[in-house]
Amino acid sequence: MTRILVFQHLAVEHPGSFRDFWAERGLERTTVELDAGEPIPQLEEFDMLAVMGGPMDVWEEDQHPWLVPEKAAIRRWVAELRRPYLGVCLGHQLLAVALGGEARLMARPEVGLAPVELTDAGREDPLFAGLPDRIETFQWHGVEVTRLPEGGVALAGNAACTVQAMRVGPHAYGMQFHSEIVDETVSDWRRIPEYWASLIKALGEDGAEGLDGLVxxxxxxxxETARRLDGNFAKIVAGSRTGSGQPEPSSPGQADQVRA
Incomplete structure (x- = not known):
């Protein structure tokens, strides 16, 4: 049985529809609410690490000191244990910075509906198998990855954010967009002060009020996009146990090819 460890940074920013898919397959899920002070367990007990989003920024270690051990755990998981990683939004940014990349504030938050385009590498990557080259996504972020870590490959992007998805090494993935959202996501997130502020900045009062109806x-x-991504990632997790069916790590030079 695949044992999934989930890092959360806000109770309402959970794996969403992924939880349903994992339950359908009978997978075991352990959730650690880092913002509530819950400790990180022994990593060796798990097969997959999923790191979700949150309103804090990756560099806010003074306000959120648990970011320090979280980054260390991500670095160990990916670089030493070399086990499958799936990061969403903040989890995507944490993957980059924990492995030596960079994330910075955007000039303007990206909130709402936005298409992303797969790169050449993305079209060949097993995570996006069966998905179109252009994917409609839901976005809610004001920080972006501006430099990939060593071994990082950009898999998707758009005009607002160059690195919308990436792979680091053979099976660590980050996605800036949210495919996992469910019925209550917009109403839950708009009650978070930081998210409401970015929503107003990006869409204005009228756009903010109409977002739920649009989504x-x-x-x-x-x-369906989330189900496809989850199914594809399940194959990546299975392949990681045998060492088969995984993309090869990129050369170090590729890490510097994508900059915002």
Missing amino acids: SPRLPTFR
């Missing part, structure tokens, strides 16, 4: 009809499509 709701697209939830079935997002769910």
Whole structure:
């Protein structure tokens, strides 16, 4: 049985629809709420690490001191244990900085619906198998990855954010966008002060008020995208146990090819 460890940074920013897919397959999930002071368990007990989003920024270690051991755990998971990693939004940014990359504030937050385009590497990557080259996504972030870590490859991007998805090494992945959202996501997140501020900055009062109505009809499509990504990642997890079916790490020079 695959044992999944989940790092959360906010109770309402959970794995969303991924939880349903994991439950359907009978997978074991352990959630650690880092912002509530819960300790990180022994990493060796788990097969997959999923790191979710949150309103804090990756460099805010003074305000959120648990970011220090979290980054160390991510670095050990990916660089030493070399086990499958799936990061979403903040989890995507943490993957980059924990491995030596960089993330910075954007000139303007990206919030709402936005298409992303797969790169040449993304079209060949097993995570995006069966998905179109252009994917409609839901976004809610004000920070972006501006330099990939060594061994990092950009898999998707758009005009607002160059690195919308990446792979680091053979099976560590980050996605800036949210495919996992569910019915209550927008209403839950808009109650978070930092998220409300970025929502107003990005869309204005009218756009902020209308976001839920804009997103709701697209939830079935997002769910199917999430199901495809989850199924593809399940194959990556299975392949990591045998060493088969995984993309090769990129050369170090590729890490410097994507900059915002």
